[in-house]
Amino acid sequence: MKDKNIFDILENAENDSMKRLIDKCPEISDEQLEKIFKMSEKKFRKQRAEKDRTERDNTIKMTENYVVEGVERNKRPAWLTPLTTAASVLLIAGIAIGSTAMLKRHTKPNGGGGGVTPAVTVSTTTGTSTNIVSTDKNGSTITGTDVTTTTTTVTSAGDGSDQNTADTEFIKPFVGRWRYEMSNINDLDVPESAGYMGTVEITADATYIMTDNSGNVSHGTISNATEEIGGTSIQCLDFSVNESGANDFLTRRAYYDESRPYELHFGNSNIARLVREEHVEPTDTSWQSAYRKELLKHYNKAGIPYNDPMWDLQDIDGDDIPELLISTGTQKDDCVYIYYYENGEAKDLNNTVQTIPYGEYGVTNICKEEHYIGHNYTDNRVTYYEMTKLKDHYPICDIFTYYYDLEQAGETPYGLNARPVSEEEFNQKVDEYNSKNWITVGRQYRLGDFSPLMDN
Structure with a gap:
């Protein structure tokens, strides 16, 4: 029996035992199993040869003067150690590979949750110790074969995809194309003041690409932030631009308000914002909107010497x-x-009739009850009276004059709508003018104040 090949014994092992061993590692191919057994057989034969040499060198001749002490010789078959080691490796590797397959089956595609596919690492640590078989009466130690202990550790590590998904989860509601708008009066509450500055594409990896209205392209990143304002936590996005010299408004914090889901506005200055490209502002045809547009024209009008404009x-x-x-x-x-x-x-109104703009010193008179605009003044030795009646938005204007310089006046110093009139007729018109309930108007609000036009 001693000379019988130990692997011949293995070949005759019970089928159930071998089947259990193979079932532990279903992912291991026959070729890999064969390789492992060959390595174990090689190691076994080497250890068998070393054991035979030791036994020859330490032949014990027992006499009555010899005392056997110490540990009893281990009767466990020597071939079991490498076989157990191989089986352990196969078992652990099989469990690891099987776990990997399970995780793959339960992982949703495209980052939709589920487990992380592990990277499996099997490490083996080998240590050597000496078995004490017996001692003689003089205390000399008789040793047996070396015993090798193998420890196998399986570790797994993900590829970080779940962490990356978590880090960019915040950006999902904002992915898409946005219009970048700026107000020319630093007040985006006035819709007509928003000017198109370019397009911003926000991507799922929390980066963005901006193309301004001149075609220049810049790139940047977005990070998640929150800010507490008035006891309420506000969702924020911190934009940072990669290229120096790019639009500096995309290096600021943008604020999101659920009441305006189509908009991200920058800072508290209300000067810049991002608006969903698909969002279309409702058409406003109100008189408030029309007047806001007209005020903006005057606000930005070049060549007009406005020293202190109001409205x-x-x-x-x-x-x-x-x-x-x-x-x-x-x-x-x-x-x-x-x-x-x-x-x-x-x-x-000034495009309807050929007359000078109304008033002077930035004001004019009106009579609301009779729908008149009135003004009188003296200039170059001539006194002017102007009364303009509005009827269906059409101005009917009377201008009557009194000339102090008779040579300039001609036949008479009195005139009405560029024709000479008698003093009596002229005085009648002056009396009519003075009978009106005139109030002075024209300078009620600053040009940048749109508040009276915001309640439609």
């Missing part, structure tokens, strides 16, 4: 829609422009 709202013609009055300043030559609303637009 006013007055219902002069009595149709329950006020007229818009814009004052250019407070100097003598400053006048008042008057606009009325019609079919979604603000129209200028």
Whole structure:
């Protein structure tokens, strides 16, 4: 029996035992199993040869003077150790591989949750110790074969995909194309002030690409943030740009309000925002919107010497829609422009009749009860009276004059609408003018104040 090949014994092992061993590692191929057994057989034969040499060198001749002490010789077959080691490796590797397959089956595609696919590492640590078989009467130690202990550790590590998904989960509601808009009056509450500055594409990996209205492209990243304002936690996005010199507004914090899900606005200055590209602002054809647009034209109008512009709202013609009055300043030559609303637009009264703008020093007079605009002044030794009646938005203007310089006046110093009139007729018109309930208007609100036009 001693000379019988131990692997011949293994070949005759019970089928059930071998089947259990193989079932522990279903993912191991026959080729891999064969390789493992060959390595174990090689190691076994080496240890068998070393054991035979030891036994030959330490032949014990027992006499009555010899005392056997110590540990009893281990009777466990020597071939069991390497076989157990191989089986352990196969078992652990099989469990690890099987676990991997299970995790794969339960993992949802495209980052939709589930487990992380592990990377399996099998490490083996080998240690050597000496078995004490017996001692003689003089205390000499008789040793047996070396015993090898193998410890196998299985570790697994994910590829980080779940962590990456968690890190970018916050950006999902904001992925898509946005319009980048800026206000030319630092007030985006006035919708007409929003000017298109470019397009921003926010991607699922929390990065963005901006293309401005000149075609320049810049890139950046977005990180998640929250901020407490008035006891309420506000969702924020921190934009940072990769290229130096790119638009600096995309290096700021954007705030999200659930009441305006189509918008991200930057900071508290209300000067810049991102608006969903698919979002379309409702068409506003109100007189408020028309007047806001007209005020913005004057706000940005070049070449007009506005030294202190202001504006006013007055219902002069009595149709329950006020007229818009814009004052250019407070100097003598400053006048008042008057606009009325019609079919979604603000129209200028001064484009209807050929007359000078209304008033001076930036104000004019109106008589609401009779729908008049009035003004009188003296200039170059001539006294002027102007009365303009509004009827269906059409101005009917009377200008009557008194000339102090008779040579300039010609036949008479009195005139009405560029024709000479008698002193009696002239005085009748002056009395009519003075009988009106005039109030001075034109300078009620600052040009940047749109609040009276925001409640539609």
